[in-house]
Amino acid sequence: MNNLQAQFVTAFVTEDRWKAYLEGLVQKTYVITVGALxxxxxxxxxxxxxxxxxxxxxxxxxxxxxxxxxxCQVYTTIIRGTPMLVQLMVFYFVIFSSSRAKVAxxxxxxxxxxxxxxxxxxxxxxxxxxxxxxxxxRSLGLGYTQVMRSVIIPQAIKNILPALGNEMITLFKDTxxxxxxxxxxxxxxxxxxxxxxxxxxxxxxxxALIYLLxxxxxxxxxxxxxxxxxxxxxx
Amino acid sequence: MTELNxxxxxxxxxxxxxxxxxxxxxxxxxxxxxxxxxxxxxxSGGGKSTFLRCLNLLEIPTEGTIIFDxxxxxxxxxxxxxxxxxMGMVFQHFNLFPNMTVxxxxxxxxxxxxxxxxxxxxxxATRLLTRVGLLEKEDAYPSSLSGxxxxxxxxxxxxxxxxxxxxxxxxxxxxxxxxVGEVLEVMKELAEEGMTMAVVTHEMGFAKEVGNRILFMAxxxxxxxxxxDQIFNHPQSPRLQDFLAKVLI
Numbered sequence: 250m251n252n253l254q255a256q257f258v259t260a261f262v263t264e265d266r267w268k269a270y271l272e273g274l275v276q277k278t279y280v281i282t283v284g285a286l287x288x289x290x291x292x293x294x295x296x297x298x299x300x301x302x303x304x305x306x307x308x309x310x311x312x313x314x315x316x317x318x319x320x321c322q323v324y325t326t327i328i329r330g331t332p333m334l335v336q337l338m339v340f341y342f343v344i345f346s347s348s349r350a351k352v353a354x355x356x357x358x359x360x361x362x363x364x365x366x367x368x369x370x371x372x373x374x375x376x377x378x379x380x381x382x383x384x385x386x387r388s389l390g391l392g393y394t395q396v397m398r399s400v401i402i403p404q405a406i407k408n409i410l411p412a413l414g415n416e417m418i419t420l421f422k423d424t425x426x427x428x429x430x431x432x433x434x435x436x437x438x439x440x441x442x443x444x445x446x447x448x449x450x451x452x453x454x455x456x457a458l459i460y461l462l463x464x465x466x467x468x469x470x471x472x473x474x475x476x477x478x479x480x481x482x483x484x
Numbered sequence: 485m486t487e488l489n490x491x492x493x494x495x496x497x498x499x500x501x502x503x504x505x506x507x508x509x510x511x512x513x514x515x516x517x518x519x520x521x522x523x524x525x526x527x528s529g530g531g532k533s534t535f536l537r538c539l540n541l542l543e544i545p546t547e548g549t550i551i552f553d554x555x556x557x558x559x560x561x562x563x564x565x566x567x568x569x570x571m572g573m574v575f576q577h578f579n580l581f582p583n584m585t586v587x588x589x590x591x592x593x594x595x596x597x598x599x600x601x602x603x604x605x606x607x608x609a610t611r612l613l614t615r616v617g618l619l620e621k622e623d624a625y626p627s628s629l630s631g632x633x634x635x636x637x638x639x640x641x642x643x644x645x646x647x648x649x650x651x652x653x654x655x656x657x658x659x660x661x662x663x664v665g666e667v668l669e670v671m672k673e674l675a676e677e678g679m680t681m682a683v684v685t686h687e688m689g690f691a692k693e694v695g696n697r698i699l700f701m702a703x704x705x706x707x708x709x710x711x712x713d714q715i716f717n718h719p720q721s722p723r724l725q726d727f728l729a730k731v732l733i
Contacts, residue, residue, distance in 0.1 A: 384542055385579035385638075389593035389645060390569030399592065403583045480625075 253451075260451035266442055273438035274459065281355045281424045281434065286417060288360030293367025296321045298397060300368070301375050321368070328365035334426050336362055341430040355427040363420050370412045374405030407478045414471040418464050425460075435459060491518040492551075493649055493680055494539060499548035501534055508534045510704040511548070516649070521681045523695035525688070525715075527727055530702040532684045536653050539682065540571045553648065569597055572642030576654040578634040580626040586613070586637055587622040590644045599645065612640040616670055632663030636670055643674075650674065652683040688731055692716055700724045 261267045303318035328336070340358040341351070348354065378401050386396030406413070425436040433441070439456040443449035494516040501509040508531045516522050524532045537543040539550060541557060541564050549558045557567050581589050590612065591605035600608065613619040616636045626634055635655055642650060652671065656664045668690050675681060675694045685691060691698055691712060698715040700708045700723075708715065708724050716732075719725045 379577075379579070381575060381577055381579040382581065385573075385575060385581070386593075387565075388540060388542060388568055388571070388573040389642070390565050390567075390597050391593060392565050395596060399596070400581050400583065407583070 256448055256451045257455075259446050259448060260442060260455060269438045269442065270435060270456070270459070273433055273435040277352065277427070277432055277434035277437075278421075278424050281352060281359060281427060281432070282421045284352075284356035285359035285363055285424070286420055288356060289363030289367050289416075289420070292360065292364030293371050294402070296324065296364065296368035297371035297375060300372055302393075325365045325368060328362055333359075333362050333423060334429065337426055337430060351427070351430055351432045355424070355430070355432055359420060359423065359427075363416060366416055367413070370409050370416060371405060373412075374409035375401055377408050378404050407475075410471065410475050410478065414468070414475075417471070418467060421463065421467065422460060492516070493518045493520075493553055494682075495551040496539070497549045497551070499535070499538060499550065500546050501531075501538060501543060502546045508704055509538070509545075512704075512706060514699070514706060516680065516682055518648075519678050519680055521675050521683070521694050521696045522699060523691040523697070524682065524684045524699045524701055525686070525691055525727075526699075526701035526707075531704045532701045533653050535701065536651050536682060536684050539651055540568050540573055542573075565597075569593075569599065569645055570648045572639075572645060572647035572650040574635070574638050574642055574650065574652045574655045576657050578626075578631070578638045578658070580634055580638055580641070582626050585623050585625055586618070586629075589626070589637060590641050593641070594644050597645075605644065608644055609640075612643055616640055630663060631659045632666045635659065635663075635667045639667075639670055639674075649680040649682065652681065652685065654684050654686070656685065656687055686731065688716070700727070702727070 261270070299314070299317045299321050303314050337355070337358045341354050345354050382400050382404070383393075383396055386400050387393070391399075424434060427434050428437045428440065431437070435456050439449075439452035443452045446452075492515045496512060496514045499509055499512040499514075500507065512535065524535065526532050534543055538545050539552075541550075545558055549556055551557070552567055552571070555562060555567060557564060581592070584592060587606070587609050590609040591600075591602070594600040594605040594608065595602055609622070610619065613622055616639070618633060618636060618640075621629060621633065621637075626637070629637065639650075639655075655671070656667050659667065664687070668687060671681070671683070671690070672694055681694075683690075683695075693712075695712050697709060698712055699706050700715060700721075702723055708719065708721050715724070716728065719728055
């Protein structure tokens with residue numbers, strides 16, 4: 250018992266080490282999660298809409314749509330077909346080898362990765378909406394994009410919120426991969442302190458609990474959001 | 485078609501529509517005059533709904549031209565959104581927007597198209613909701629409404645754009661029998677006010693009472709047309725006689 254307490258003190262209290270964990274969590278893990286998530290959702294919506302337009306044959310032999318659709322397909326294939334860890338290293342060591350903006354590169358790499366998955370989730374959401382909704386919107390004289398934005402996407406988001414929540418949680422945990430390019434995120438902090446104190450037990454169990462706690466809170470928040478969005482179903 | 489003898493609002497010339505090899509509409513030429521109430525009847529699969537949906541280009545005609553108020557809407561250069569702002573449409577399955585309240589459903593299009601300011605659209609929504617007796621539902625979401633209420637809101641939503649013509653695609657077919665009346669009532673009032681209407685329906689009573697002209701469609705063509713008296717009391721083609729025998733018990 251004393252031993253555990255001593256380990257805890259070494260891992261978290263001595264030299265104010267808890268500040269390092271907190272900094273790693275807030276300034277790196279959170280920032281990268283939120284940044285990548287925002288980027289991924291924007292990218293995902295874009296790709297999903299392009300692929301839906303193509304599949305519903307709205308652009309009818311429009312070379313631009315065909316071309317964009319081709320790019321989107323290559324994008325999803327490559328991203329879903331290679332490990333995220335490899336993608337991250339390709340971005341850092343190959344594409345942006347001259348840049349040291351680690352956090353920005355992490356956001357970019359994770360965002361692009363997440364976007365491919367989000368795109369498929371959103372596409373399934375869009376396809377789940379009755380085509381009559383688009384027809385009703387168009388019959389009132391609104392353009393495709395406007396109906397998509399005000400009518401289809403809001404309903405689609407509601408339907409896919411559970412899947413999107415999963416993606417969010419996965420992304421949050423996957424930020425620990427940025428350790429390999431030297432970002433001092435929560436995992437990296439634990440690794441460093443473990444090495445410094447010759448004791449990995451507390452730092453690792455400690456951050457595992459921190460990740461877990463965050464995921465639990467996130468799940469709760471998503472549950473509340475989902476209930477709020479379902480408001481229009483009941484009343 | 486000449487009894488009202490005024491401006492042609494919609495002129496359909498040689499309209500053909502095919503889905504792949506399946507030809508649904510075969511070289512139809514027809515027109516709807518301003519203020520006219522045209523009711524389209526006929527067996528399922530005869531092309532009634534497709535014909536109606538071609539009028540506002542929800543279905544793109546394979547061949548032929550449709551002139552609305554002097555504009556060739558089948559011309560790819562025509563801004564179809566602008567044209568549709570003047571053509572209201574009511575669907576069999578209502579298609580209200582479930583993510584918006586009743587009031588938002590009504591004010592969305594007029595404000596987003598820039599046709600009205602928010603206050604104007606709100607005032608118009610209040611006026612229309614009062615008219616159909618659903619003002620107390622303004623903040624409700626469509627999921628809490630009955631079928632008849634939904635369809636009345638859908639009619640109001642289309643009316644908020646102040647359309648020149650209203651297209652009704654089997655507006656009562658998805659309703660429970662006891663709710664058909666309230667929807668037909670709103671449509672009758674609309675007809676009395678002089679709205680130009682094209683109605684696809686199985687409600688023969690409504691067709692008789694409200695229609696100026698009945699079109700009988702089957703096998704992708706307009707087989708017979710005339711006044712309600714001509715169509716219902718003196719049907720000429722065996723096909724129409726057969727159809728009426730089945731629907732009018």
